[in-house]
Amino acid sequence: MKVALRSPNTIMKLSRLGSFHQSKLSFLRSFLSEFKDWEYERNLFDLDKDGFGVAIYSFKKRDRVYSLICFANKISDNERSDRVIATKWDAAFTLHDGIPNKKDIERLKKEVPRQEVGRLSYKELTLSRANKSVRVFDHVVKCLSNGEQPDLNLLEKVGYLYRTTAVYGSGKFGLADRFRIKNRAEINGPFRLEMMLVYLVRQFTFDQVNHVAKNKNPKKAVKLDLKICKNLGIGNSTGLGMAPFIVNHPTLLNNWILCRETALKKIREIKKVKESDSKLFKECVKNSIKNIISWNTESEYQLKKIRDLSKDVDRFITFLEKNFDFKKDYPFNEIYIWLEKETCDECIEYIVSIMMEPYSDIVQPLVKKMSSEEEKYFNIPTDRTVEELKTILEKKYPDILTINFSNKQNFKKFWFISKNKEEPRIADRFEEHGSDLEQPLAIARDIKELYDKLLLSKNSLTIDEFLIDNSDLRHVVRRAFIIEKFPYSEIQDNTISENTVPIDMLRLKLSFFGALKFDPRSDKWLRICMFQGAPLPHELKNYDEHWVYKS
């Protein structure tokens, strides 16, 4: 039996993309899988009694070394902010290509804590900073220094000791361009080095908290229990900076989604499911309830989604136990059809992610296909005709072509880059100034305008001729020829409507990172947790790959 890939016109809607969950395809999980047999080492740990100073951690295999350099600094409480306007952080980090020498460390000590206003070199691969969750960090120090383990309820509510507020890579602030490292087999997957940075930062936070507690009370202090460490991740505060990324990298977006859709299709096409696989699937679904129950947020928007998810997962478990026989043919296809009929988007995508757990043989080859050589698809095939382009738009943007952009509510918002922080923002074009400097992120509106212009043009006109008079639409002409080859390259929704929820765009990207417990703090930024429950470095060589559902 052949199952069709799900339609981009359904899957690429913002509300659906904003319901995606981490899976075996997620980058933090593929990072762990790739680096599990590398040598992990803490090379330097030069902190003072209060935990301020320099530390270096590395992963090494043969002659390749990646070194995380951590700079922990003293800041006052009123300087601590997760917002992008902050200029100081509790700790700043860079991932260095190779082993840093003394000169490198001195150079980086001056630049890394300055983050966006510092300058990095081609020898650095990623850059980040993080703030303590002061409440949790201080509590853990206090307990450990008194010889006790911390309150698990508090730890569970927060889930981390530190949260990062940005992770930069790919040429930002002088960091190495991707072309310098793209042929390395171990980083043949998106954001792999960003994931490495976050993973090593997690270990630094445990080492730092133990160090501070020990110095506070050398005789009595105990170390943070390894099981507790394992259930702590790294938090992350994420704002709109992520949203334009998925619009500006269409072929990459396609490859991420296409891999997910291909995995689902192949799983639905399995005729006979092994008992061990169905058992693992059911076990993961049941265990995952813990992840839902411990998902804390004050966001009404997210709370409703969690309630619906929880209710639907419960119903799904009842369905599995009472009405479902895994011995029948194509059981996962039947499960998927049931989910589509009976449950909400959040639940459908949640279970789709869990379906991948038993199938490394399906997922692993796909992980290698999630990068993109974007340059290859940049040139516009200008010898094609207006008629062909029109057909592409009609086939690939069916719902977008029905949006009425003379209606104010459909173009109420605009995306811009703020001058003071050079970060993306979204605002109301009828109430704020700046819409004349709008970024090219209103793809639906511009595609519609392109279509209207094409309707007035001669079918036989070639694209080079069309572009002479329509240079203002060149950016969407390029995109239309990309979507012809890459069906999941576009969000099939209006990103400037009154009802646009920008965090849906963030959530899509974060789910591919492998984030858990999305906690929207408004419609424009959210907090998440990464690596919670993940193996610790000393466990990497032999860890349970289903750890997400077993922590």
Next chain:
Amino acid sequence: MKSLSEIETTSKRASRAAGFSWGIAEEVGKCIRLLELFGLPGIKNLNEYLDNREIENFETLFSISKNNKSSAKFFCPINLGVNFLDQVKKLEKFNNISFEKIAYPILLIPFLSRSSEIVGKRISFNFDENNFLLNFNINISSNFLKKEFPSVAKSVEINFLENEDSFSNKDWSSLYALSEDTFVEETDSLKQGAAGAGLTDND
């Protein structure tokens, strides 16, 4: 040192700010990145070009023909570059194309380099005794070694080069004969047993 990613983004934004559409600005960003990757002074020349753009009011040319003469003004290299790129499959048939007066000719080079990749032919770009050979957008070779790139080109010739060997048959035969010394002379026994197929295929 600025990364190529920073160079591309800043060039794109600056071009947009100077009045180009986003689509053209994307092309400029990509092209300045290419120039800097090839070690040519893209940022410097784009900066000067954008500074002078309003004052000079460069001439635009939408449909490129075999011989292109400007009026009193110099051709705009961005407009020319984008149109050359878009029309390259039509222009290829001319084999050679001439222009009189192009401003900031270095800015045209990356568009020609990308065109070379599209048509699968090397393109030579010659002006005022400066020669550039654009090799399928993989590299650029040139006799141009001066650091200061001229801000104008008075007489420009662009040639599409046929895909021909750059060496003589004699040179090739000599090298090939030497390469044969890595082969094994086949005996009757090797002819029979060392390949998979039978000696006749009349079955």
